[in-house]
Structures are given as C-alpha cells and as structure tokens.
Amino acid sequence: MENQLRPGRGEREVIVVGGSAAGLFTAASVARGGRRVRVLESKPQFEPAARTLIVTDHFRSQMGVSARESIINEIRRFELFTDGRSAQVALRKPDLIIERSLLIPALAREAQQAGARLSFDTRFLGIGPNASGLRVEIETNGKREELHADNVVGADGAASRVARASGWPPIETVPLVQAIVRLPKDCPPDTTRVWFVPDDTPYFYWLIPESAERAAVGVIGENGVQTKRCFERFLEKKHMEPLEWQGARIPVYRGWVPVHRQIGNGEVYLVGDAAAQVKVSTVGGIVTGFRGALGVAQALLQDGKSPELGALRRELGTHWLIRRALHHFQQKDYSQLVDLLDASTRQSLGEINRDESARLLWNVVRRQPRLVLLGLRGLLMGKAERCIRV
Numbered sequence: 001m002e003n004q005l006r007p008g009r010g011e012r013e014v015i016v017v018g019g020s021a022a023g024l025f026t027a028a029s030v031a032r033g034g035r036r037v038r039v040l041e042s043k044p045q046f047e048p049a050a051r052t053l054i055v056t057d058h059f060r061s062q063m064g065v066s067a068r069e070s071i072i073n074e075i076r077r078f079e080l081f082t083d084g085r086s087a088q089v090a091l092r093k094p095d096l097i098i099e100r101s102l103l104i105p106a107l108a109r110e111a112q113q114a115g116a117r118l119s120f121d122t123r124f125l126g127i128g129p130n131a132s133g134l135r136v137e138i139e140t141n142g143k144r145e146e147l148h149a150d151n152v153v154g155a156d157g158a159a160s161r162v163a164r165a166s167g168w169p170p171i172e173t174v175p176l177v178q179a180i181v182r183l184p185k186d187c188p189p190d191t192t193r194v195w196f197v198p199d200d201t202p203y204f205y206w207l208i209p210e211s212a213e214r215a216a217v218g219v220i221g222e223n224g225v226q227t228k229r230c231f232e233r234f235l236e237k238k239h240m241e242p243l244e245w246q247g248a249r250i251p252v253y254r255g256w257v258p259v260h261r262q263i264g265n266g267e268v269y270l271v272g273d274a275a276a277q278v279k280v281s282t283v284g285g286i287v288t289g290f291r292g293a294l295g296v297a298q299a300l301l302q303d304g305k306s307p308e309l310g311a312l313r314r315e316l317g318t319h320w321l322i323r324r325a326l327h328h329f330q331q332k333d334y335s336q337l338v339d340l341l342d343a344s345t346r347q348s349l350g351e352i353n354r355d356e357s358a359r360l361l362w363n364v365v366r367r368q369p370r371l372v373l374l375g376l377r378g379l380l381m382g383k384a385e386r387c388i389r390v
Contacts, residue, residue: 013038014300015136015149016116017124017162019046021100022272022289023155024107025062029297031114038147039111040122040138048104051178051246052216054192054208055286056353057093062290069106073097073210078192080341082334087341089349095192097210098286127152127165129264151300153269155293158251160274166261171276173249174203176283177231178218179242183209196334200230202327203283214243220250220283253280253320256313259296260304269296277312279354281322287355288312318357325374333374340368 016027019041031037054075060067075095080087112118125137125144136147154162158173183189184207193207203220210216217240221227235242250273257275261268271277272289279288295309329337341349348363365371 013117013147013149014151014153015040015134015147016153016155017136018154018156018160018274019043019104019108019118020155020157020272020289021103021107021286022274022277022293023153024104024111025290026153026155026271026293026297027116028107028111028114029294030300031111031116033297033301035300037111037116039116039118040124041118041120042123044121046104046108048101049246049248050099050101051248052180052208052210053098053100053103053284053286054206055096055098055284056355057096058287058353058355059096059098059290062287062294066106066110067096067098070098070100070103071096072099072102074190075192075209076190078194080194080196080338082196082338083331085335085338087338087346089341089346091353092351093353094190095353097208099210103286124156124161124165127162127263127268129266132265134263134266134268149266151267151269153271153296153300154274155271156274158249158273158276160270162268163270163274166263166268168257168261168270171257171274172252172254174220174222174252174283175224175227176218176220176248176250177228178216178246179231179235179240180210180244180246181215181217181235181240181242183211183213183215184238184240187215195234196329196331196337197230197234198330198334200234201227202329205231205234216246218246250283251276251278251285253278253316253323255320256316259292259309260299269299271296277316279316279319279357281319281326281357282354284354288316291315315355315357318361322357322361336374337371340370340374342368344368345371 013036014030016023016039019039027037027039077090123139128135133150134152138145154160158171189209189212195205201221205219208216219231253276259270259275271293277288277292278285291312295306298306298308344367345364348367352360
C-alpha cells in the first residue's frame, strides 16, 4: 500500500520504524507538515493483538474523528477499594475505553491519507552514517537492502531495535496480565474498579467494562510468574472466570529518556514505548505516546524546536514523583489514602483528568493537605529501602 508522496522539504524521507500507535501518529503528523515519510512494518499486514485500554477524554482532541472507530465504551465513575474500604469518584468528562486492534488500522489510514507510505514485511536490521545522512539496513521479503534518510524515528516498542542500534540503553519493563471476563452483575458498565493490594503488587488490580456484558480485569506486577499466580488467586476470590487471556511487557519510566541522538550528519529520534513515554502512576501510554510523537514531529518540522517535548517531560516527571510515593505503600497507607478522599478531594479527581498531573496534584493537596504527609512518608520509605540495599 503506497500513496503518491508530497514534495518534501529535503531530498530524503523521514523513516519511521514500527507501525505502532505512536509511530503511525508521528508519520501522519510529519507528512501533514510536508515531509516525505515512510513507515517500515515487519509484519505482512497490521494484525495488532486485541487489548483494551483506558484513556482520558484528551484522546478525542488528539485523534479527532478517527478516534471514534476505536472507542467501545465510556466510563463515568471509578471506584477504589482497599482493605474493606472504598471511595467513588464521578468524572466530569468520561474516560474512554478503546480497543487497540481497532486503533492501529484507523491510525494507519490516517497516516496514508496524510501522504505517508507504508512498507510491510520490512524488517529493520541496522543503522549507520553515510556521507550526508543515515544508512538504514532492512530486509524485505528475504532480500537485504539499504535505504537512505536524513531522519529515522524508532517507534518499535520497549525492546526497540532502533534504540539499541543507535546506542540508547535498554528500557526496564514489567509484566501486564489481563483477562476478559463476564461483567459482574453488581458492576455498572460505566464504572471502573481499582483494588490496591500491596502484598500482591506495588501497582494495582483493575476492572474495565468493555460493554454491558464483558470486562477486562488485569494487574501489573514486577515478576511475571508471581504476578500471574497472584492474578489467578484474585480472579478466584472475586468469582471471575477468564474467557480469554492477554499479556504484554510495559515499559517503566525511571526518568526522562532523551529522544534525540545525532549519528554522523543524520538524526535519530524515539517515540512511545521506545522512549518509555508512559505515565508510571497509572501505566498508561497512549496519550503520552501521542504527545511524544507530536513533539518529535515538531522537532523534525521546526529545526529541532519542540515545546511539546518539554511539556511532556514535566508531565512524566510528576507521574514519576507520584509513583515513587505510592510504590512503597503498605495496606495501612492505602487505607488512610482512601479515608482521606473527602468530597472536596474527590471533586478534584473527577474534574481534572490524569493527563494534567501537576494541576491535579496541586488541587488534591490543596484540598486535603494531609495527603502531603502521606506521600512524603512513601518517599522516605523508598529512600530507606534503597539505603538498606546499598
């Protein structure tokens, strides 16, 4: 599938390696700016694995009309549970449940309509400098070739070949395990549930309704085998029977990953999971991955200038601060956290979405100052644990 390309600002294409959500969003954004773009996808066609994702309403403004194809449900409240306690938060703007297997084809069509070229069954092998830019080694239908480009964008996931070939260090990942179940009778289809069980995982369990009949239940842990065992026990305790299983390795944000690297006279960028552009407090990467893609597109079109990348770095830094506090919480800390969610605090949580973390954190702390002490205790617990290990 190849479209006629617009005249580019330079003689060579921008090559995007990986037909991921962030890669296709980058390709569309750069092509709209007048650059020639080619997306290299290793598979013969787009066959993304089915997986339910939950995003904020910010997704609509990023995607526009094409977003509607992948939205399968809307969430208007979420419930938090821990140690017999619970709290409910009503959302002013609904969260959106999207299906990854519907999102990727929609993004591919959008990229093509913008003028990007899609090359399937094309595997990235390596990268290096040439006289004026970059030399990209690929394999297409079993045949080795060389492409030449001014810019290459690595959008090939947390185990990015582009990143490894260009000198970036590997990114840490954690296991995500998810099961599709029948929606429990006591759970409305517009309500997400979250359980904090720190003995099982420093993250959380979730239930996300896909429809009035089905829901995705999942967990993120730190050890694959142990996480799966804990998850099976959790499903049994909640009387949920898996209809199908889903799984993935999710990148962990541990600090800003520089997205740009110079190789000779050419430039390499990373977007999405390849750059760990994931909100580590909720382990959500679609909206932040799109922001990273937009930031890289700005840099490619504006001689390296990108306000969006600076804003994204601040956003991810705030989520990292929250995660560092929560990561060492014990059961009693989560119980206190839920107890502190009074009406005013829940109002902030419902009015300001998770993609405005600094504003959300400030408003929550302003309305419930005791959360500052709870968060500081979590940070100090983490510091003490690191000192003991050292």
